[in-house]
Amino acid sequence: MPSAVVLKKDVRLDVPSVARPLAEAQGLTLNDVRLVVRKARGVFQEHLDDARARTVAELLNKLGIEALVVPQAELAKPPRxxxxxxxxxxxxxxxxxxxxxxxxxxxxxxxxxxxxxxxxxTPQYEEFLTSSGFKELPPIWAIDDQEAKDELRRKLASRALRRDQREASEVKDRARTKPKLDKKELDSLYRDxxxxxxxxxxxxxxxxxxxxxxxxxxxxxxxxxxxxxxxxxxxxxxxxxxxxxxxxxxxxxxxxxxxxxxxxxxxxxxxxxxxxxxxxxxxxxxxxxxxxxxxxxxxxxxxxxxxxxxxxxxxxx
Incomplete structure (x- = not known):
């Protein structure tokens, strides 16, 4: 029966300290496990066989992270x-x-x-924080020309894809970092x-x-x-x-x-x-x-x- 590993607390896990021991214990690549740890939010992993789920939960508990195993069926998808x-x-x-x-x-x-x-x-949120050139781009809704809109979408998608291909440990933890922007830029960031x-x-x-x-x-x-x-x-x-x-x-x-x-x-x-x-x-x-x-x-x-x-x-x- 498929199982899921859930955390008892809503915490953002420290990627380096959690990913390495999990990768070594399971024989997985460090980058793959980094991504799992990075994206864990309440639900750590899903659709695992019961034995593997219990192994993961035990490893997390040894690291001081309270985790438990529940049947996958208990974590049904939200209603349509x-x-x-x-x-x-x-x-x-x-x-x-x-x-x-x-x-x-x-x-x-x-x-x-x-x-x-x-x-x-949005996929462009981080780019807005880190690229001065990106901040100067107008929001898509403000562009009247359809061809220009399509071109901007392609460029944004390309940048987002390159970002997603980085190692998970290199992605900034947005929730813990206050953007270094003035009020006007911050309002623009949240709006767009x-x-x-x-x-x-x-x-x-x-x-x-x-x-x-x-x-x-x-x-x-x-x-x-x-x-x-x-x-x-x-x-x-x-x-x-x-x-x-x-x-x-x-x-x-x-x-x-x-x-x-x-x-x-x-x-x-x-x-x-x-x-x-x-x-x-x-x-x-x-x-x-x-x-x-x-x-x-x-x-x-x-x-x-x-x-x-x-x-x-x-x-x-």
Whole structure:
């Protein structure tokens, strides 16, 4: 039966100190293991045979990293997402627009049991930080000529591919490094080189609604709407939370709502965000999440509002 190795704490592992002993014990290349360690976020490895999974977990525990083995089936993929492109918030429901025909799909607040907010770096995020020439490039959406857009996309894809081919240990840990940019450059970085998502999950039945920062119409904010999508995204996220005090939230979601600097909570890519979300739901609500039911050993503080700090290291042990 396939198994997965999951971490008990949401920590970013130190690549050099963890990768080498794992590579030596398993007879794998150091670069391959570096990549695994680099991309581990809650879920360390998946789809392993049970014996190998237990070997990996034992090695991690010997290194002082708390890990355990769970059946792969317990880490089921998130339900198929349904995109929300607009809508209005009412006392009992979110009238969500799920098509450009403005057809409203009422999502009752009482049916939402989990809310997740993610800020995800684009493939060009790191290039923006390290290349002065890259900073001078206009964002794709600001280019009118389609041929110029296509050429820029090809160049960006080529740069991203070269970056992905580097050794994992050479990739900077974005979440720990404050960008050395002035306010204007920092605003531009977050506006153009990150994507924001809000996910609303119901557990019975298992459904997932997703709001994407750049694709959502913020007309529902009325006079409170600001100039940038990032400002409007923050307002929307806080508005949604006011209707969901009962919902389970990840620590990163709470940090965002509390006004954390984005570089502190950014995800490297979509895959990292998905792993973190799946891990959190599994740890907090178990393999078969149900309304009001938390996994054994998980404190009720997981259900608190953002003003009550949630420390996953303490709450999921």
């Amino acid at each position: 997402q349904r995109s929300v492109i607009g809508g209005q918030l009412h006392a009992d429901a979110f009238l969500a627009h799920t098509s450009h025909l403005r057809k409203s799909d009422p999502i009752l607040w009482k049916d939402i049991h989990f809310m997740s907010i993610g800020i995800i770096a 080189q990150t994507r924001g998502v809000i996910e609303l999950w119901s557990f019975e039945p298992l459904r997932r609604y997703r709001i994407a920062r750049h694709e959502f119409c913020y007309d529902g904010l009325g006079a409170r709407a600001r100039k940038t999508s990032m400002e409007n995204f923050r307002i929307l996220a806080n508005d949604l939370f006011t209707y969901l005090p009962h919902a389970l939230l990840t620590k990163i979601s709470k940090d965002f709502l509390a006004g954390a600097e984005l570089y502190e909570i950014i995800f490297d890519d979509e895959a990292e965000y998905e792993r973190y979300t799946r891990w959190f739901v599994h740890q907090a609500a178990g393999p078969a999440p149900r309304p009001g039911v938390l996994a054994a050993g998980v404190g009720e503080q997981l259900l608190g509002p953002p003003c009550e700090p949630l420390d996953e290291v303490e709450s999921i042990e």
